[in-house]
Amino acid sequence: ExxxxxxxxxxxxxxxxxxxxxxxxxxxxxxxxxxxxxxxxxxxxxxxxxxxxxxxxxxxxxxxxxxxxxxxxxxxxxxxxxxxxxxxxxxxxxxxxxxALTLAEHWHGAGADYRNFVCMTVGEGVGAGVVVDGSLYRGAFGGAGEVGHMMIDPSGPKCRCGENGCLDVFASDQYLRREATRLAYADIDRMEQAARAGDAQAIDVFEKMGYYLGIGAKNLVNLLNPQAIVLGGERMEASDLFSPAFEAEVREHSFAEAAKDLEIVPALLGxxxxxxxxxxxxxxxxxxxxxxxxxx
Ligand SMILES: [Zn+2]
CATH class of the missing domain: 3.30.420.40 (ATPase, nucleotide binding domain)
Known part of the structure; x- marks a missing residue:
């Protein structure tokens, strides 16, 4: 391919x-x-x-x-x-x-009204762009925002970066493909269809993904106190299946004041x-x- x-x-x-x-x-x-x-x-x-x-x-x-x-x-x-x-x-x-996507959303999309926000993407990996005081935060030379390799569980499965238990392992297409194979679905799309048709195991896969994404987002919220999380990326077409668990995790378990007025909005530019x-x-x-x- x-x-x-x-x-x-x-x-x-x-x-x-x-x-x-x-x-x-x-x-x-x-x-x-x-x-x-x-x-x-x-x-x-x-x-x-x-x-x-x-x-x-x-x-x-x-x-x-x-x-x-x-x-x-x-x-x-x-x-x-x-x-x-x-x-x-x-x-x-x-x-x-x-x-780049974060800048686009900041100038022309869902992040236009915020001076402090995080744009999280879900697809082949999990990514994040961080806007602080109206500017993209790039770090020392441009490597900031690699949230997909934020460690979620040190004893978790190996990530392709070489470390163990990165967010990518729990909340990306890599995770969904692994789960589709485990549950004997031909691909992610079939598993998605099954979840929408009410299959409890398939529903659980997407809810777990939302939960782990929420843990990643919660860490960012506690660190940065953003006004909003803009959620984007290719896998947003399944957001109806993972967003509720994501939002619940971010809102219910963030250090209270940091998440009080947090807005969670979908990216607009696709x-x-x-x-x-x-x-x-x-x-x-x-x-x-x-x-x-x-x-x-
Ligand atoms: Zn990794």
Whole structure:
């Protein structure tokens, strides 16, 4: 099964004006992706754009435009920004996918009204983007928000990062696939259908996922005291099955004052948020005073 590079030309209002998609094989060589991005930028009219933003899974050095570690792509220390800037003669910014989505929701979506919020995503992994005082919190060099590897149970099953009992192990598609196999469903979709049809075991799988996601969120709420949690990601299509348990865990068991007025809202931009967020970084850097620029 391959993966898709999705590209779009986005205007300053955060609206998608044109799209380009092309598939690639799993574990691609960086040179393959660099050519694909170059091709996409040219197809999308590179002479009229301010720059290229790339949102990518994994641990990203946003200052130097380097993908430090991406288990999904099988990459370590891949320099994407510099070779692309040379080829396109445009500024190129690299950002972690969930951080990009968080920026998109902050500028143009469900996070627009909050100066302090956490955007949590559920899909192949669990991710989080953190907005503090109106700015994305990137950490020392862009690696903040890896909530999927927050440890939930030190004696839990092994995570693909090498540690044990990470949130990813309990509340992502990896978890759902494991449970689908255990309960002899062909895939996650079948298990989801069974849950909606009232199958108690299938319902329990999604409720457990909500419970563990809630534990992760609760830790973030106690640490950061956000105004809101924006919940997004590909697996939101099953949110009716896991959200009630998620909300119950966050609200009932957070340190009381931190969760008192907490709002829990769905993300508004869907998967386009990854594209709009990548473009938002280009716009943000373009309009930033040169003395305040933090990205390469
Ligand atoms: Zn992990």
């Amino acid at each position: 391959g993966t898709l590079l999705r590209a779009a030309r986005v205007n300053l209002a955060g609206e998608v004006r044109a799209r380009y998609e092309e598939g690639f094989d799993p574990s691609p060589k960086p040179s393959k992706i660099i050519s694909l991005v170059e091709k996409a930028a040219k197809r999308l009219n590179a002479e009229r754009i301010l720059g290229v933003g790339i949102s990518i899974s994994g641990f990203v050095d946003t200052i130097n435009g380097i993908d430090i570690y991406s288990p999904i792509l099988g990459w370590e220390n891949v320099d994407l920004a510099e070779p692309l800037e040379d080829r396109l003669d445009l500024p190129v910014h690299l950002e972690n996918d969930v951080n 998967e386009d948020g990854f594209l709009i967020g990548a473009a938002t970084i280009v716009a943000a850097e373009f309009f930033r005073l040169p003395t305040e620029r933090t990205l390469g």
